[in-house]
């Protein structure tokens with residue numbers, strides 16, 4: 001994967017090599033462990049407050065919801081939200097290649113999980129471990145017509161979309177198309193997204209406006225995300241932590 005494919009704010013650390021590894025262990029060691037990547041505790045907290053009660057009620061008769069993890073990587077946020085795992089449980093599950101292949105928790109409600117990402121290796125891991133039922137390998141900034149159809153089709157069928165530490169990588173046009181697809185479905189549906197601080201704030205503002213044009217705001221929280229790397233601390237003197245704004249939105253109507 002070249003830098004021309006994966007967009008990253010130049011003041012933010014690049015982790016692209018880790019996302020394309022064939023196991024989540026480097027992600028665990030170099031991001032979760034090394035940077036105290038605690039964000040999934042707060043993604044889970046927000047999901048549990050604003051989406052989980054609805055999801056459990058909707059699936060009480062056993063009918064699964066369509067759950068999409070957009071820019072899913074190895075599935076840490078699916079583990080947090082759908083499986084209810086905290087940061088320490090995810091770290092423990094990913095302690096080595098072998099243990100990572102078996103997820104140490106159960107889904108908290110019936111769901112059909114589609115994962116979308118540019119990293120074929122991350123998606124292959126998620127499928128092998130049973131986290132993902134379906135995968136779409138896509139460069140969302142430059143998809144072929146077939147890939148675009150698959151990604152937008154998954155979004156259009158989704159009841160729940162999570163997209164964490166993710167929208168910052170996508171071009172506004174790609175975000176608009178994916179949101180239009182999600183908003184096009186009838187019926188109640190929820191999206192959990194988050195915004196990193198202090199990186200690319202103008203882009204985050206533009207993304208927030210796009211979300212609010214298409215979806216209803218439900219609720220939010222602020223939290224720690226992870227520690228800043230040495231490079232980031234040089235770029236943002238005096239900041240030790242990257243912070244998160246976590247938002248939940250609902251389909252209109």
Ligand SMILES: C[S@@+](CC[C@H](N)C(=O)[O-])C[C@H]1O[C@@H](n2cnc3c(N)ncnc32)[C@H](O)[C@@H]1O
Pocket residue numbers: 005006007019070071072073074076077116117118119122138139140141142163164165166169170
């Ligand atoms: C920081 S990880 C997010 C993982 C997880 N959602 C979380 O919150 O920790 C960002 C993911 O975006 C993916 N990504 C980056 N650029 C992309 C693109 N153009 N199309 C699709 N996925 C992309 C990367 O492969 C990576 O898996």
